[in-house]
Amino acid sequence: MEIGFVKKKFSHQGKFILQLNSPLFELKSSTEFIFFEYENCLIPYKIIELIQKNDLEFLVQLKNIVSENDLLPFLESEVWIEKTKIKKLKNKEFDLSQLIGFSVFNKNTGLIGVLHEIQENKFQQLMKIKTSQNKEILIPFVEEFILEINSKNKIIELDLPAGLLEMND
Numbered sequence: 001m002e003i004g005f006v007k008k009k010f011s012h013q014g015k016f017i018l019q020l021n022s023p024l025f026e027l028k029s030s031t032e033f034i035f036f037e038y039e040n041c042l043i044p045y046k047i048i049e050l051i052q053k054n055d056l057e058f059l060v061q062l063k064n065i066v067s068e069n070d071l072l073p074f075l076e077s078e079v080w081i082e083k084t085k086i087k088k089l090k091n092k093e094f095d096l097s098q099l100i101g102f103s104v105f106n107k108n109t110g111l112i113g114v115l116h117e118i119q120e121n122k123f124q125q126l127m128k129i130k131t132s133q134n135k136e137i138l139i140p141f142v143e144e145f146i147l148e149i150n151s152k153n154k155i156i157e158l159d160l161p162a163g164l165l166e167m168n169d
Helices: 068-074
Strands: 002-009 016-020 025-027 033-038 041-052 057-062 078-080 086-088 103-106 110-120 125-130 136-140 146-150 155-158
Touching: 002 068, 110 136
Parallel strands: 103 155
Antiparallel strands: 002 016, 002 078, 016 057, 025 086, 033 041, 033 078, 041 057, 103 110, 110 125, 125 136, 146 155
């Protein structure tokens, strides 16, 4: 599962900042490997040090990457991890307004539109999305629908139940 990217180097010893794509996920402390894609294959690198800096950033040191030169080929590279080594956070405090302006896609139908507003009501939070036809669509902002939130590319990917989008017509 793609979880983020190498944001920047941290030291001359090959350490770097890993930026997660989504604030709704967190790496498990038992994570031993991350993967970089090379020629359509995922190559594992053993983690020596993993320190959480904030909701989206981790300081990472990998075995066999011991200098800036070793790290250069990986700058801005996507980082992958075994799906079992990431956990979804329940009730995590996170400012949803950071997602305003993200493009929203449904797995089966493609682009829905751009997230315009998060509406609060006593039952749940709703995403107010403007389509390219300037139509407003309301979709519940629930964890079960979210496949990925990619902060780097400002994309929210959903897997919506059949018929949910049509309820907005």
